[in-house]
Amino acid sequence: MDAKKVLEIASLLISKKNLNDLINEILFSIRELVNADAGSIYLYDDEKDELTFKYTQNDSLDISFNEFTIPVDENSIAGYCALNKEAFTIDDVYKIPDNYPFKFNNDFDVLSGYRTKSMLLIPIFDAKNNLISVLQLINKKVVSFGEKVRDFENEVISFSSEDLELVKSLSGIIGVSLENSILYENIENMFEGFIKASVQAVESRDPITKGHTERVYRITHKIIEEMDKDEEFFPDFKMRDIDWKILKYATLLHDFGKIGVREAVLMKPKKLYDDQFEKLKMKARLYACVNNLTKEEYQDLLNDLIRANEPSLLESELSEKIDKYYKVKFKDCYGEELELLDDNEYKQLSVKKGTLTNEERKEIESHVLHTYEYLNKIPWTKELKEVPKIACLHHEKLDGSGYPFGLKSEEIHIFGKVMAVADIFDALTAKDRPYKRAVPIDIALKIIKEEADKEKLDKKIVEFFITKKIYNMV
Ligand SMILES: [Fe+2]
Ligand SMILES: [Fe+2]
Incomplete structure (x- = not known):
C-alpha cells in the first residue's frame, strides 16, 4: 500500500x-x-x-x-x-x-x-x-x-x-x-521584472500618459474578475488559471509598441512642432516688414497663426484665413521668393481637430502593430502564445472599423473587447494630460455607451461596466 x-x-x-x-x-x-x-x-x-x-x-x-x-x-x-x-x-x-x-x-x-x-x-x-x-x-x-x-x-x-x-x-x-x-x-519573477521595465520604458517616453498602462490593467482585470463571478450576466464565461496570466501580460504590454513611435509625434501638444512655429513667426515678421504692414495688421496675422496652432476645433472663419495665407507669396529684401505658409505648415495648421495630420495619426496607430511585432519576438510558452495577438486588439472595433487588423466582433478575443472599454475609459478620464482636460465620469460613460450603440464597443461588456459601476471598484 x-x-x-x-x-x-x-x-x-x-x-x-x-x-x-x-x-x-x-x-x-x-x-x-x-x-x-x-x-x-x-x-x-x-x-x-x-x-x-x-x-x-x-x-x-x-x-x-x-x-x-x-x-x-x-x-x-x-x-x-x-x-x-x-x-x-x-x-x-x-x-x-x-x-x-x-x-x-x-x-x-x-x-x-x-x-x-x-x-x-x-x-x-x-x-x-x-x-x-x-x-x-x-x-x-x-x-x-x-x-x-x-x-x-x-x-x-x-x-x-x-x-x-x-x-x-x-x-x-x-x-x-x-x-x-x-x-x-524565479524565471517568472524575472519575466515580470522585464515587463515592469518595459512599461516604465514606454511611459518615460510618453510622460503625458504616465500611469495609463497600470490603470488599464487594473480596470480590465476588475471587469474580467466581475464577469467571471457573475453567472447571470456571463453564464458561459469562466477564467482558467492560465487565463489570468495571459490577461496580465497582454494588458501590461498593450501599448509596448509606442516604443517604436517618434516621441515628437507621441507628445504633440500643438499642430506645429516648436521649431516649426518659431520659423513661421520669423517668416510672418519678415512678411509684415517687406509689405509695410501696420503693427496691428502684423499682430492680427500672428494671432491667427497662434489660434490655428491650437488643438481645439478649427473654426471655418479661421480655416478660410489659413487657406488665404497659404496662397501668399512674397519676396525678401534680396528678391528671393518665399511662401508665408509652406505645404507642410499649411497641412498641419489645417487639421480640423486635435494636433495630428493623417500621417502622424497613422504613425501613432502603428503602435499596436509594433506591439504585435515586438511581442512576437518573445519565445512564449505554448500556454501563453496568444499574448501578442491579444495585446494588440484594444483598438479593434466590433464593426470592423478599428485597427490594426479591422477585425469583426466574432474575431476579437473577449480580453481585447474588455481592454478596448478600459483603454477608452482611461483615455477620457485621465487627469494627467496637460493639453487635454479630463472628462467627468458621467460624460465618459455616455461616450462609451454611444460607442457601444454604434457597434464599436461590446454592448454587453459596456452595460456590465456601467450598471455594476466597475469604474468605482478600481
Ligand atoms: Fe493603444
Ligand atoms: Fe492604451
Whole structure:
C-alpha cells in the first residue's frame, strides 16, 4: 500500500508547477502518509544562510501565519536539521534532554493553546545535493487523518523509524519538484521584472500618459474578475488559471509598441512642432516688414497663426484665413521668393481637430502593430502564445472599423473587447494630460455607451461596466 501511495505522491508532486500549490501538496501528502496532525515547510536561502518559514498546515487548529526567518544554527530544531543536514525524530519536544543543543520554542503553543509533542524533521536537497528546504512534521496521531486531536497526551504518538524511512524515500522527489518550482518562479519573477521595465520604458517616453498602462490593467482585470463571478450576466464565461496570466501580460504590454513611435509625434501638444512655429513667426515678421504692414495688421496675422496652432476645433472663419495665407507669396529684401505658409505648415495648421495630420495619426496607430511585432519576438510558452495577438486588439472595433487588423466582433478575443472599454475609459478620464482636460465620469460613460450603440464597443461588456459601476471598484 505504501509503495503505491509513494508513487502516487511522487507523480502528483511532479505535476505541480506553482510553488505555493506544490508546498501545499507536499505538506498534505506527507502528513497523510504518516498521519501527522500538523506540518511546516522552511525554504533555505543559501545567500543569507537562513530558513524562511513558508507554510504550515494543522488539522486541529485553524491558523493564520506569517512568514518569518530563523538562522541556520543549533539553537532551533529546524536550524539544527539544516545545519547538520540529517533527518531525525523527537518523541516529545517538551522532554528534550538537557545535553541537546537546541530547545523547543513554545511561543506558538502558548499563544494558540496547541500542544506540540512528537516531531519528524528532514532536510530536503536539490539535484546537486544542496540544501533547499527543511520539512517538519508534527504530532503523529492515532485518530484519523483530517480529524482534530483533542487529547494530546493519549492521541499523539511518536513517529516510527518506518515513518522516517518512508518520508526519506520521498525526499528526493520533493527536492527535485521544489527545485523546479523555485526555478520556474524565479524565471517568472524575472519575466515580470522585464515587463515592469518595459512599461516604465514606454511611459518615460510618453510622460503625458504616465500611469495609463497600470490603470488599464487594473480596470480590465476588475471587469474580467466581475464577469467571471457573475453567472447571470456571463453564464458561459469562466477564467482558467492560465487565463489570468495571459490577461496580465497582454494588458501590461498593450501599448509596448509606442516604443517604436517618434516621441515628437507621441507628445504633440500643438499642430506645429516648436521649431516649426518659431520659423513661421520669423517668416510672418519678415512678411509684415517687406509689405509695410501696420503693427496691428502684423499682430492680427500672428494671432491667427497662434489660434490655428491650437488643438481645439478649427473654426471655418479661421480655416478660410489659413487657406488665404497659404496662397501668399512674397519676396525678401534680396528678391528671393518665399511662401508665408509652406505645404507642410499649411497641412498641419489645417487639421480640423486635435494636433495630428493623417500621417502622424497613422504613425501613432502603428503602435499596436509594433506591439504585435515586438511581442512576437518573445519565445512564449505554448500556454501563453496568444499574448501578442491579444495585446494588440484594444483598438479593434466590433464593426470592423478599428485597427490594426479591422477585425469583426466574432474575431476579437473577449480580453481585447474588455481592454478596448478600459483603454477608452482611461483615455477620457485621465487627469494627467496637460493639453487635454479630463472628462467627468458621467460624460465618459455616455461616450462609451454611444460607442457601444454604434457597434464599436461590446454592448454587453459596456452595460456590465456601467450598471455594476466597475469604474468605482478600481
Ligand atoms: Fe493603444
Ligand atoms: Fe492604451
